[in-house]
C-alpha cells in the first residue's frame with residue numbers, strides 16, 4: 001500500500017505562517033492498495049488537496065469516515081471530482097445511528113450550509129452496507145473498532161493482500177475518564193504489528209486536566225500504544241490547531257528519543273501534509 005497525508009490537523013483548519021510546514025488542513029489520508037484501489041480515510045479539508053490531483057477529471061473512491069464532526073467531513077463539498085458526473089464515491093457505514101442521519105442530506109448539502117442541494121450533485125454517491133463483518137475493498141480487507149470519542153467514532157485496520165497493513169485511529173482518547181468503549185490493550189491487539197499506525201495525538205500532559213474527556217489523546221499515551229502494538233511506524237496525527245510547527249518539531253524529537261529507549265523497532269514521526277509512504281519498504 002501507498003499512503004499520502006492530505007490533512008493532518010484536528011478540530012478546525014489552521015492556516016497561517018506558524019503552521020505552514022506541517023499544514024493546516026484537517027483529517028484526510030489517501031490510501032492506494034496494491035491493485036491501485038483508492039481508499040480515502042476521512043473527508044476533512046485535506047480532501048480538497050486530493051481532489052486537485054485529478055485535474056478536473058473523474059475518480060472512483062471508497063470513503064471510510066471515522067465520524068461526522070466538521071473537521072472530518074468539511075472537505076466533501078470542495079472535492080473537485082464530486083462535481084464530475086463520471087465520478088463514483090462509495091461511502092461505507094458510520095459508527096452510530098446519530099451519524100447515520102448524515103446520509104439524509106449528507107448534512108452539508110442542505111442548502112443552508114452550502115448553496116447546492118444533495119440532489120444536484122452530479123456524481124454517483126453510493127452508501128453501501130456490506131453484510132460481512134470484514135469488508136473487502138479491492139485487494140484489501142478492512143476491519144473496524146469503536147473509539148473513545150464524544151458521540152462515537154470508529155477506527156479502521158486495512159490489510160492488503162501484498163502483506164502491508166495500516167491502522168487509522170482518530171479521534172480517540174486513550175485515557176478517557178469514564179465510559180471507555182475500547183481499552184488501550186484492545187487497540188494494541190487490533191493494531192498488532194501494523195506497518196503504519198496513524199493515531200490522534202492532539203494533546204500534551206500540560207493541556208490536562210482542562211481537556212480531559214474531550215475525546216483526544218495525550219502524545220505520551222499514543223507512544224505507549226505504538227510500542228505495545230509493535231507498529232513498524234507510528235504517525236502522530238490530528239494536531240491541535242494551536243500547535244505551531246516549532247512545537248511539533250519538539251514533540252517529534254522527544255517522541256523519537258522515547259521510542260528509541262522503549263521500543264527501538266518502532267519508528268515515530270509527526271505527520272505532515274504531503275507526506276508519502278510506501279508501506280512495502
Ligand SMILES: [Zn+2]
Nearest residue numbers: 010011071171
Ligand atoms: Zn477531529
Ligand SMILES: [Zn+2]
Nearest residue numbers: 067069149171
Ligand atoms: Zn471528533
